Amino acid sequence: MLSLELSTSLFFWLLSLLFLLILNSKSIFTTFFSSNKSPEIPKSYPLVGSFPAFYANRHQFIQWTSDLVTSTPTSTVVLNCSLGRRQVITANPSNVQHILKSHFHIYQKGDMARTLLWDLLGDGIFNADGENWKFQRQVASHEFNTKSLPKFIETVADTELSDRLTPIFSAAAANKTVLDLQDILQRFGFDNICKIAFGHDPAYLLPSLPQEKFALAFENAARISGERFGEFHPLIWKIKRVLNIGSEKQMRIAVNEVREFAKEIVKEKKQELGEKSSLESVDLLSRFLSSGHSHENFIIDIVISFILAGRDTTSAALIWFFLLVSKHPNVENEILKEINDKSEDATFEEVKDMVYTHAALSESMRLYPPVPADGKEAIDDDVLPDGTVIKKGTRVAYHIYAMGRSEKLWGSDWAEFRPERWLEMRDAAAGKWSFVARDPYTYPVFQEGPRICLGKEMAFLQMKRVVTGVLRRFRIVPAFEERIEPVFIAPLSSKMKGGFPVRIEERV
Structure with missing residues (x-):
């Protein structure tokens, strides 16, 4: 029936x-x-x-x-x-x-998109317009521009890399097992953004690859939110929501779990901060609360928005990056040269200066943008x-x-993965490159204008730390079945349909 x-x-x-x-x-x-x-x-x-x-x-x-x-x-x-x-x-x-x-003032998120994403994002910064958006943008911009945040992000990424990602890769290489790199990197990204946003470690990237309740609820809520955009008419999902049936019943359960979890974290963080004379934590939640923004729904909405933004975007970029690099040994060799020029414990400034890797990541996102x-x-x-x-x-x-992928914008070789299109030779004798940014309206991967992504530098820093840590020790080898090509899909952010099976090889 x-x-x-x-x-x-x-x-x-x-x-x-x-x-x-x-x-x-x-x-x-x-x-x-x-x-x-x-x-x-x-x-x-x-x-x-x-x-x-x-x-x-x-x-x-x-x-x-x-x-x-x-x-x-x-x-x-x-x-x-x-x-x-x-x-x-x-x-x-x-x-x-x-x-x-x-004409930014004319083009807003709009009622339709706000309604589609309301259950999950509420009035969060990525679902807000007008004065509400301006206020959140000012608050978030201030917190992102503090000097301590980049170091905190670097520490979080390095800890997750050394304590979790590297041991999993080492075990897979030793046992010759096939990993779903998409799942692994999404778990890595989820742990990272939860630590940065909440100061909470969901431990989603343990060797057992646990089915963490908050992570699964967030995934379901994000997936169903994306599916709403594809309905024949918004009335269909709205009827399902009123009747509490099908996907909308799943949505209600998932969102309740996400928001109840977030509410509990906010409560604990408020108590923690109330017992201290000075701010010791540098996660975004602690920063917002300490700056006087204590309204519960406001805090929950804005932090959930940052989790959505940071959860899949960097992992989506890295998935396609590792696929493209595996198919282009010349690019991999250039990246390895740059990595080997840095110390094993490369500083933030050293990683920031990896221009060829930066170009390769930019080129990968040109072909496979996270959004x-x-x-x-x-x-x-x-x-x-x-x-x-x-x-x-x-x-x-x-x-x-x-x-x-437009020939008008990138030329007849647009289909080629060529990081050099982002570079010019600064010192031919020393083989030193300079990065040349493209017009941001030709390459709006991080948006542009008043809504330009606040986490752009954070994303590049995280990605470079991962690329450095992984490629220094391992080779990523795709393990698709014969005649199977990866398929690009995008519920909200981009994914590889069916995952990204890989074998891990230790470098000699």
Whole structure:
């Protein structure tokens, strides 16, 4: 017997499909059952818009929309969604600058995105607009700019690396076992961000690879939040939430677990700080509480937002980085030269100065950005620089994945993994490089404008510490089954479908 959840979804879908079949049955079946590999703009129908094409391409949505925008003269497409809604997707740097900087006041997170993410993020900084966002940004910016935070981040990453990641890799190399590197790095990232945000160690990266309750609840809440964006209409998930069925029942359970856990941590931290005459902890929660921001919901929302931002982004970047480096021995050799020039206990400044590694990470994120697309909502009528007319309430997304794969922006060799495109030779005799940053609106991996990522430097520092610690001792060898190629997917942040199986080899 069908569940109520399935019945609700099918009701809307079958009603729409019936209407379309009456209009044009042959065209609909072609659209619905084909993979729609052609970059042609999908056909739009009354009521359901281009939803049949969206549905047919739901498992390759990022690649499909990337093909669409990069095949147009303006690198912008306008798609018709269900019930008259429109979606604009662009990979045009001029448009991106317009959205993120010059007309920032028009392009907000918007009610739709805020509603979709509200259960998990509440009024947190990544789900806030207007004065609420400005206030949180000022508070967070102050805490991120303190001199003690980078050292704390460095210490946390080094401890997790030496005490947990390295022993797991050593055991896998000795036993010739296959690891899911995606799972390992996500656990590494989760432990790191929880220590930095809460001052709490979930110990998710123990050798036993435990099923830690808070981590699993957070994963489920983030996954279901991402799935809401793909519903035929927001009314479907809202009905499921009211009826407390299916995925929305799972969402309620997961969010309750996350927020109750966070509430308990805040309570303990307040008690801990109340018993001390001065601040000894440097985690973000302690900083916020000590600076006078003690409203419980505000603190919980902002800390959960930072966990979401830091949980998967660095691990997602590193997964694709290690895959690309394993396929390019010349790049790996250059990185090893740079690593071997540093001491085993390289300082923050030494790691910061690893320009070739920085270039390789930047190049990897060009091809596989941790967040492949980001959307805004226009709160007023507008016109983009390429002439695209934007009506109030329209969702406008800039497609980071497509921009990194655009021949217009990166040349005919855009598909090549070539860190040298980010470098210029500073001293040919000594083989010294200088890093050359690209226009941030051509490469908006960390956003830009007023919402530029506060954790950009933190992310690069963490990634370089991991790259240095891992590649100095180990070689990462992909272990996919024959003829299996990794597939890029993106619920909220990017992942490798089915995980990243690898073998670990000790360097001689």
